[in-house]
Amino acid sequence: xxxxxxxxxxxxxxxxxxxxxxxxxxxxxxxxxxxxxxxxxxxxxxxxxxxxxxxxxxxxxxxxxxxxxxxxxxxxxxxxxxxxxxxxxxxxxxxxxxxxxxxxxxxxxxxxxxxxxxxxxxxxxxxxxxxxxxxxxxxxxxxxxxxxxxxxxxxxxxxxxxxxxxxxxxxxxxxxxxxxxxxxxxxxxxxxxxxxxxxxxxxxxxxxxxxxxxxxxxxxxxxxxxxxxxxxxxxxxxxxxxxxxxxxxxxxxxxxxxxxxxxxxxxxxxxxxxxxxxxxxxxxxxxxxxxxxxxxxxxxxxxxxxxxxxxxxxxxxxxxxxxxxxxxxxxxxxxxxxxxxxxxxxxxxxxxxxxxxxxxxxxxxxxxxxxxxxxxxxxxxxxxxxxxxxxxxxxxxxxxxxxxxxxxxxxxxxxxxxxxxxx
Ligand SMILES: Cc1ncc(COP(=O)(O)O)c(C=O)c1O
Numbered sequence: 001x002x003x004x005x006x007x008x009x010x011x012x013x014x015x016x017x018x019x020x021x022x023x024x025x026x027x028x029x030x031x032x033x034x035x036x037x038x039x040x041x042x043x044x045x046x047x048x049x050x051x052x053x054x055x056x057x058x059x060x061x062x063x064x065x066x067x068x069x070x071x072x073x074x075x076x077x078x079x080x081x082x083x084x085x086x087x088x089x090x091x092x093x094x095x096x097x098x099x100x101x102x103x104x105x106x107x108x109x110x111x112x113x114x115x116x117x118x119x120x121x122x123x124x125x126x127x128x129x130x131x132x133x134x135x136x137x138x139x140x141x142x143x144x145x146x147x148x149x150x151x152x153x154x155x156x157x158x159x160x161x162x163x164x165x166x167x168x169x170x171x172x173x174x175x176x177x178x179x180x181x182x183x184x185x186x187x188x189x190x191x192x193x194x195x196x197x198x199x200x201x202x203x204x205x206x207x208x209x210x211x212x213x214x215x216x217x218x219x220x221x222x223x224x225x226x227x228x229x230x231x232x233x234x235x236x237x238x239x240x241x242x243x244x245x246x247x248x249x250x251x252x253x254x255x256x257x258x259x260x261x262x263x264x265x266x267x268x269x270x271x272x273x274x275x276x277x278x279x280x281x282x283x284x285x286x287x288x289x290x291x292x293x294x295x296x297x298x299x300x301x302x303x304x305x306x307x308x309x310x311x312x313x314x315x316x317x318x319x320x321x322x323x324x325x326x327x328x329x330x331x332x333x334x335x336x337x338x339x340x341x342x343x344x345x346x347x348x349x350x351x352x353x354x355x356x357x358x359x360x361x362x363x364x365x366x367x368x369x370x371x372x373x374x375x376x377x378x379x380x381x382x383x384x385x386x387x388x389x390x391x392x393x394x395x396x397x398x399x400x401x402x403x404x405x406x407x408x409x410x411x412x413x414x415x416x417x418x419x420x421x422x423x
Contacts, residue, residue: 002285003033004371009331011369015398018290018329022367025391025402027292028309030378032062032403034070034396036286037374040252041074044278047256051263053274054120056100058238059085061279061375062287066394066403068092071282077120079238079277083110086117096120100235100275102149102199104129104170111136121145123197123235125172130181130188137190147195147235148178152216156201156209156239171199175220182224193229195275196221199237202280205249207258210236214262221272234263235275242284244372245323252281280375287374289314290329291353293366294345303340305362310344311351312384314370314377318350326354329367336361342368346385378404386412 003014010017013033021031045055056077059068063085068078069092077098078089089099099119104126106114111133114122124130124146137144151172173181178196185193200213214236221231236259241249250258263274291309316322326342338361342354353370362368381389388407393400 001039002036003039004036004288004369006331009333011327011329013288013395013400016395016400018288018369019367021393021395021400022290022292022329025393026406027290027367028307028313029290029391029393029406030287030373031290032064032067032287032374032392032394034067034286034394037067037070037282038074040278040282040286041071041076043252044256044276044281045075047252048260048274048276050260051274053276054098055276055278056098057282058277058279059088060379062283062377063088063379064392064394064403065092066392066401067283067286068094077275079279080114080119083107083113086110086114086119090117100147100197100277102197102277106133108132108136112140115140115142115144118142121147121195121233123147123149123195125149127173127177127181130191134188134191143190143192145192145194147197147233148173148181148193149197149199150175150178150217150220152198152200152213154200154209154213154216156204156206172197175216178220179224182229183227185229194231195233195235196231197235197237197275199235199277200239202239203241204239205241205247207250207255210239210255211258211262214259218262218265225270231272233273233275235277238277238279238281240278240281242280242372242375244284245325284375285372287372287377289324289353289370289373289377291368291370293362293364293368295364296340296362301339302356303338305340305342305359305368307342307344307353307368309353309370309390310346310385310387311348311353312346312382312387313344313390314353314373315380315382316373316376317353317355318348319380324353324373325371326357326359327369327371328360328362329369332360332362332366334361342370346387383407383412388412 056079058079081103102123149172291307295306297304311318391406392404
């Protein structure tokens with residue numbers, strides 16, 4: 001569920017007409033419903049309440065500071081993947097003991113900064129990384145908790161670019177290597193082997209692959225505990241799917257009802273603390289992209305609706321072939337519909353927001369909403385074709401604010417110099 005809905009002919013975000021914001025801010029822009037972010041966080045928290053999990057919002061999905069602050073104020077932790085994300089996390093004052101750090105390529109500088117910030121733990125993805133964290137923690141004289149990221153070799157039914165838990169992927173460690181590391185934890189005196197981490201992919205709509213992966217992780221925990229290693233945390237990652245089109249994903253409650261029985265035998269009885277790292281589930285349906293039609297070009301087979309938003313603003317359709325519903329911001333009452341591609345102005349055939357859609361007839365100046373853009377939207381945007389990045393607007397009830405302004409032309413060249421020596 002989300003808080004974008006029509007009242008009469010107008011699309012609203014919570015209690016604000018989208019058209020009103022467009023008139024003030026200009027197009028294109030991202031629009032976030034803070035109420036929806038918080039609803040989704042709360043739904044997950046409540047679904048798992050009997051084991052009081054730590055929910056670390058995966059900020060790679062949406063790292064807008066206002067969004068993060070709203071979630072952190074609600075009690076959320078953060079899942080980070082870079083020094084830049086750590087910087088943002090600190091800016092919003094997250095409790096560092098609720099921060100987990102994943103990524104296959106943490107640099108020494110990032111590791112040092114995270115240890116100094118006293119984050120809860122690193123999710124470690126290779127032997128070399130483990131050695132590096134130990135060496136840095138030793139140099140700093142600051143013991144550090146870590147979790148080993150297992151690669152459970154479970155293939156969820158999702159786009160191959162967002163499958164992460166199979167042997168073909170770069171993520172995590174195979175179970176044999178991971179077991180050996182736990183057995184040899186004495187070699188890393190500055191590390192506390194506190195957790196086991198899995199993350200099998202994204203936009204997973206069924207519970208079954210999660211159950212398989214969690215079972216494998218629990219068996220693994222049993223075996224290392226049996227050998228005398230106290231494991232306190234099981235981090236089951238993110239990956240919960242949402243509705244973009246006709247998907248019927250598990251709800252938070254259904255997910256909890258599937259996972260809790262598997263955990264119950266282990267988690268509550270033996271005191272395992274559960275960590276979840278949802279990104280898309282919390283943010284995906286909490287945001288939209290608002291764009292204006294510039295031209296309509298009627299071809300022989302289909303029309304091209306040329307909008308002012310493009311692949312640099314939202315890369316998901318071009319990158320993953322992702323589907324986003326396209327709806328008018330104001331229902332025009334025109335009854336004819338056309339078969340059309342919704343495209344941007346960028347010089348690439350891959351620049352599209354929707355392909356071969358039957359959409360209500362539009363004319364220049366009409367506003368369109370690209371739905372479900374709150375996850376992996378703005379964060380993946382770029383300046384390709386020297387297009388300034390677009391604003392992010394937040395709504396809470398009947399009030400709206402620009403949480404990030406539109407970039408200016410000067411912003412585009414801010415970090416550049418014309419090197420006189422070579423021209
Ligand atoms: C380790 C890890 N945790 C959590 C997530 C968030 O995934 P999602 O947005 O599908 O919930 C990702 C996404 O790539 C990830 O790599």
